[in-house]
Amino acid sequence: MPDSRGRTGLDRAGRDLTRNPDVVVRDVEVTSDGWHVLRRTTFEHRRRDGTWQVQQRETYDRGDGATVLLYDRERATVLLTRQFRFPAYVNDHPDGMLLETAAGLLDADDPESAVRREAAEELGVEVGEIAPVFALYTSPGSVTERLHCYAAPYGAADRTGAGGGLVEEGEDIEVVELPFAQALRMVADGRIVDAKTVLLLQWAALHGPFAVGAAPAPGR
Template sequence: MKAEILDLRLVHEGWSRFGVARVRLADGTEVEREIEDHGNSVGILPYDPVRGVAALVRELRVPALYATGAQTQLEAPAGLIEEGTPEENARREVLEETGIALGDLEPVGTTYSCAGISTERIHLYLAAYDRAERVTEGGGAEGEHENIRVVEMPLAELAARADRGELTDLKTLTLALALRARHPELF
């Protein structure tokens, strides 16, 4: 017997949708499980190999504020996939958030952000850039009230923060470790 969803009851629909699924497990047991669904996303770590820096952002994350009191979180630029390909959305998000017009993207992988609760799959990329590609100040999309602050951080500091367990955003940690593994000469 395979597991199957018997019923899904939608309990909230807004920026995200929340539902409760009644599931029959492979052993025949029936249980309820919550599902959060807001679509798929992209996460990108732009880095300047000449200057040895990564472009990160600081932004308020209300769930982190609720859980820990953290006023902002340091993270790689990211956002929901709207229209177009994941690559097109990655370039748009980085431009909105950091002001960098990216060229080539290096795919890292596509993973579930938290498969125990969310349907979201995040497409992860590394992307080299140079100073000439910084075409605006960034800060986020008009009208979205993101109040993003761009932080160009030395790659050595990014690696040290990863080593000390100070990168609290999973996509950022994943991308920092991928950059180190794929391009160790930068560190």
């Protein structure tokens, strides 16, 4: 039967997996089918000593996502968002207002198209040259999401809109431009605590546009 959003087959996810001979899926239950899907999966796992063990795991399926670190090497700045995140707020963040790279779910788009869409909506930037950095499982113990991470240069001419996100999706996003050195200090002192943003900033310092000896950005 279709769920509230018209989706069917939600209990089929994972049943046909055979890539790992040490894992056999026995049952999949949908425990919540709100905007995203929570499943409880029962499977048998062959341990390293050869014995089989029955286990259950809950997985939260919200789809895959994409994010982009926008940087200006000439002025040594990065462009981030600031927005309220209730899950962080309810888990001890002082005010729930997190500094982050622009990001969003893929929905029906490929990762690059999705990240261009999010940069336009959240930051008001029309992204030109863009480079993939890595793709990460954000919380592999419980969340299925794989996050595709990109980096791209920006300049004044690329800031073609106001940003701020979509009101109809409940977004109220502040565009924040920071000196790259300050952003790194904010990671060190705990003012930037979003994982994808921390990883991309550290990549930029070690291997990316702000690394010692880094090549000039395309078109800059």
